[in-house]
Amino acid sequence: MATLLKTLDAPDAASQELERWIEATQNKSLLRFITCGSVDDGKSTLIGRLLYDSKLLFEDQLSALASDSKKQGTQGEELDFALLVDGLSAEREQGITIDVAYRFFATDKRKFIVADTPGHEQYTRNMVTGASTADAAVILIDARKGILTQTRRHSFLAQLIGIRHLVLAVNKMDLVGYGQSTFDRIVAQYGEFARQAGIDEFTAIPVSGLNGDNITSRSPAMPWYGGPGLLEHLENLPVGGAGSAEPFRMAVQWVSRPSHNFRGYAGRIASGRVGVGDAIKILPAGRKTFVERIVTSDGDLDHAVAGQSITVTLTDEIDCSRGDVIVAADNQTEPVSRITASLVWMSDEKLVPHRSYWLKVGTQTVSASVDLVDSIVDVNTLAARAGEPLCLNDIGQVEIDLDRPVPAVRYRENRKLGGFILIDKMSHATVAAGLIKDLPANAVRQPSGVSAFDDIVWVTGPGRTTWAAAAVARLKAQGRQPVLIDDAAVAVFPGDDPVRTAREVALLVTSAGVPALITVQALPGETHPGRVIDSSKSEDGGDEWVI
Amino acid sequence: MNAPVGFKTRSLNHLEQLEAESIEIFREVVAETERPVMLYSIGKDSAVMLHLAKKAFFPAPLPFPLLHVDTSWKFQDMYALRDKVAAEPGIELLVYRNPEAERLGINPFDHGPLHTDMWKTEGLKQALDKYGFDAAFGGARRDEEKSRAKERVFSFRDRNHRWEPKSQRPELWSLYNAKKGPKESIRVFPLSNWTELDIWQYIYGEGIEIVPLYLSAPRPTVERDGVLLMVDDERFPLEAGEAPVERSVRFRTLGCYPLTGAIESEATTLAAVIQEMLVATTSERQGRVIDKDGGAASMEKKKQEGYF
């Protein structure tokens, strides 16, 4: 853009220059980063400054900023950069959940997407969400306050979520006289913590967001600092490419069958590269074949790399559907139905162990239950505590059972396929984010198909009402709260087929981990989820099926 | 994007990444919902969205229809492009007009905000209900305004199409949760992470056809309350003494022609449009210097010359 502007006096040259500029900036790279800081550390001012100083701003945005600054700004006649990123406070007052706001700016070299996570109440949830796609984290420190508990918390979460580049922005340097000793002391202190926390690398930069020191250019106020400004550093961090060196993996999103003679498998490459003729394997089944074509609407490709969305065809007609993962033929991944994971709880409702949740990993959704909560990390003290339920913003080390084997990948090996979400089967809310830690040996279980159905019991026979009442009492004595679905209960839905109603209600409650006893008379031979107990025969069969 | 054939390892540029991400979103929605639809408003964002959707499912045709919620007051050029798109093989385009608004003759000249409310808002709900769509792709972007910055890619609506702020879900990695109850629906925004500049660059790079109104041309206009309106058809009620004047104008956004202001411009090419819209901060800083040199007047002059 800078070169572009020089030529404005000569219109023809200008249009050529413009086209060259457009071509050149087609080839920008993309960096996603997250900013971490507490209220008043200067996060809004810093982001606003970055947007303003580097974004190719549109005319109307600029005039809006100027008039907002006059009306609401805190900086007198100066532009108040914080106003460029505001727009969250109103929602906060209305009690609307805000997790992450995304901002965009670009330089000639790179496009940036900033995940800005407001507030501290929901900090863990928000930061993990914003960080899940970030390449870098900018951790803000108020130079007057130094390293605080929250600095450690931000760093811990950034590391947990696998962010490769940590940037420590020591802000408000103007308030400590731009002094080197303050900066050095903070860096040394952080270095000490980083070593303990297992953080290998970080870059510290002294800045003043308010005055623009060491943001887009090096500050003359701090000649003792020889490193790059914040923007220069962010412009030069390595991105992408790394995934290309890993083994090839692609989860199948969609099977394309426009005609009899075309069958393509569409997906986005999670890691590595794939070429025509490559030997591949389809997981979890393990069948092997070769890549025939890599089809895109811009023509077939010879190769494709991590990050690309492609469609492949295979040389053999073999079974492959959504949820399967295509990997290089020599990939040793064994499908597992049990994983250990770090689980970040994101819902107001606590985790219910053994309840059946949906677990989405890659493009596969399976039934899963959290079997064991080993320990919970206290994000404030970074100490582990045990024996408590997992609540909003807790991070627990857990073991999870899946209802069928999936080709799981450890999160540290691949963020795209090693991360998962848990979904509540009733409310459909996303209740947790998980990072696969390990795949315990012998963890393959055959698909049970109907794991949630074990809790549904149809009681038949003449004494069914009495029998069911006794069973309910027994379950209650064991601390469970069963739901009894009898004729009176289904009568609440007049006009509906009572057996169907009973079945639907039972499925609903058991998906929430609540056992269901049904005494509605069903025809023999009708197939229903759950089991049938004949009360006239097994008087005390109850104990046997109570889980 | 035309990826070079036979490359070894390389990383994708920002437009290639945005493209791949949007394609991934399209495919997830098609795989996980029953009856998706694309809201097609004929503007530049819709043009990009359609282009991306075609890429996502190539060589198969689009696995969902396009829906144009019409108001009967769009520019003629927009209807022309819409009909051209509808005639493409493999494209199914549905046009819905709120019958109530049609019956009452609701129009922007006489009915103010009711026009948008009945034709667009109500029209959209009616159309979604009529066809039973459970997911609708929209072209909104997070950079459009500050308050959109925190919008999700998947935005959930209850059975009455109400947005339930409490039930919006955190979005991690590229794992979208598309589970929903009966009659609930999702609005999906595959262009969430695109900026206006990205859109223009992509249109430029991919040669995507857009409505010619985005480029300057001599057009019949009248000025009302400082807004330049185009007299696009005979329904435009000219006031006494008002006569259309031919001006070289273009449009930054497109909607109903009586509600869409034109800007005077000489930008007859895509490249020139991009140039006119951008204010690099380098220019802003230079601008200040120029300001000091020649005062506010020189700044104003630069502006008129298309500096901004």
Ligand SMILES: Nc1nc2c(ncn2[C@@H]2O[C@H](COP(=O)(O)OP(=O)(O)O)[C@@H](O)[C@H]2O)c(=O)[nH]1
């Ligand atoms: N002196 C000084 N003040 C700053 C700096 N950055 C931010 N501030 C001030 O600190 C206060 C909080 O800043 P803001 O950006 O709103 O913080 P946020 O809550 O982290 O977003 C405001 O009064 C800012 O003007 C800085 O670098 N130097």
